[in-house]
Amino acid sequence: MKRLLVFVLLLSATTGNAQGTLSKKKILETMRLCxxxxxxxxxxxxxxxVTNKERPxxxxxxxxxxEGLMALYTIDRQKSYYDYAVDWGTKHQWGLRSGxxxxxxxxxxCGQTYIDLYKLDKMPERIKAIKTSIDNMVASDKNDDWSWVDAIQMAMPVYVKLGALYKEHRYFDKMYQIYAYTKNVHGGKGLYNKEEHLWWRDKDFVxxxxxPNGANCYWSRGNGWVFAALxxxxxxxxxxxxHYAEYLQDxxxxxxxxxxxxxxxxxxxxxxxxxNHFGGKEISGTALFTYGFAWGVRNxxxxxxxYLPALTKAWNAMVKDAVHPDGSLGYVQxxxxxxxxxxxxxxNSKPDFEDYGLGCFLLAGTEVYRLAGE
Known part of the structure; x- marks a missing residue:
């Protein structure tokens, strides 16, 4: 009995130390730096x-x-974050790149952030363009727009945010119709492998x-986009x-x-x-998986x-191996x-765009922060 008690106490201490490697203070310091x-x-x-050409x-x-900045704002309500996001929307007249x-x-x-900012201050101009764009989609019978899995993360949350905001199921219904087409139809049988539970990147990759090793090609960040969207x-x-149960099962x-x-x-x-195919560390996919794991555990x-040991190891690895002293991020594809x-x-490599990697990292950090001890 005495030996059993000692074992239980040791196990408890080990578990506590493992969880204690996630410190709210350190997580927030890292996110602020980056x-x-x-x-x-x-x-x-x-x-x-400006990269190979100029883009808005x-x-x-x-x-x-x-997306990452707005997530950070939920746990670290610095006015500079809010002002920076509002300035972004204002300078683009709350519009979409192609109208x-x-x-x-x-x-x-971009509509995801526009909607979040609208919810904080209900100024009609913040939401007018994105709502009109999605309303056009909802009114259409076309459902094949998301032929690449990145699109699921880019647009799907816009539909659910609008549906929740206006309490209108038509947004939820259209969202599912497009999602189901991508999942079950694109590429012949859909982009989701229902046996391996991973997604091919687009209809050309089924x-x-x-x-090279003979396995199906599942791109890390592409699957990360879907996981984050869910x-x-x-x-x-x-x-x-x-369709809640289906999304949850996926x-x-x-x-x-x-x-x-x-x-x-x-x-x-x-x-x-x-x-072994371009192997090594990569943090955009890692961050999106960490984001999903942490949110899933927390809920x-x-x-x-x-999943807690896995996400703890992932977060600590990203901080240790990828965060530069100046706050820039390495290992971003x-x-x-x-x-x-x-x-x-x-x-030391610099991706052609530094922004989305940081966004993924901030999403992950915000959810890990919510799980962490002091």
Whole structure:
């Protein structure tokens, strides 16, 4: 009996120490450092982004950053964050890159932040363009717009946010119709492998597209986009919705599949089933998976014993291995659609866009913060 008691006490201490490696103070310090780096580098939120060509700064890459910033604002309500986001919307006249007639999910991604800012201060101009764009989609019979999985994260949360805001099921219904088409139809049988519970990146990547080792090609960040989208949908969708259970099952099934792909480093590689194909650490996918794991654990949807150690290891690995002293991030794969794109991915490499990697990191950090001890 005495030996059993000692064992239980040791086990409890070990578990407590493992959870104690997540410190609210340290997590917030890291997020503030990384965000300050970006805001200092981009003091004008309306400034165009110039890489191989000039693009307006309300494109999807920047919109993902603002998703992260708005998440950070929920736990660290600094006026400078709010003002920075409002300035971004104002300088783009709360518009979409290709106007209100666009059906492109990438162009609609900015609407997630516009809606969040509208909820904080109900100024009609903040929501007019994105609502009109989505209303056009809802009124259409077309459901095949999301032919690449990134689109699920870029646009799907906009629908659920509008549906929740206006208490109108037509947004939820249309969201599901487009999601179901991507999941079950695109590419012939859909982009979701119902056996392996992972997603092909787009309709050109379904079988027989293989990695060098013969496995199906599942791109890390592409699956991260879907996983994050399911978080954002489940977080706002009424549980009474007819498709809530399906989204939840997809989230849980993906979580289990992703857990098996985590590497000993704590991170995930760009190719989930072929770790030798442009192998090594990568944090945009890792951050999105960490975001989903942490949200799932916090809401009692993922088993804490399984997922808390995984997300703790992932977060600590990102902080230790990817965060530079100045707050910039290493190991972010540049834009693309498969493992070979956006290479090389190293500690010192700079992706073509620095914004979306930080956005993913801030999303992850915010949820991990909510789980952490003092």
């Amino acid at each position: 965000n300050a780096y970006f805001m200092n580098k981009w003091p004008d939120p309306g400034k165009p982004i 700064s309300n494109i999807w890459t920047r919109a993902v950053y603002y 209100i007639t666009t059906r492109n999910a990438d162009d609609q991604c 079988p027989p597209y293989k990695e 978080v954002r949908v489940l977080n706002a969708l009424p549980k009474t919705d007819a 989230f849980k099934d993906m979580g289990a599949a992703l857990l098996q792909c985590q590497q000993a480093t704590g991170m995930w590689t760009v190719s989930l089933h072929d770790t 009692g949807l993922l088993d804490k014993k399984q 540049g834009t693309g659609k498969e493992p070979k794109d956006g290479q090389p991915v190293t500690y």
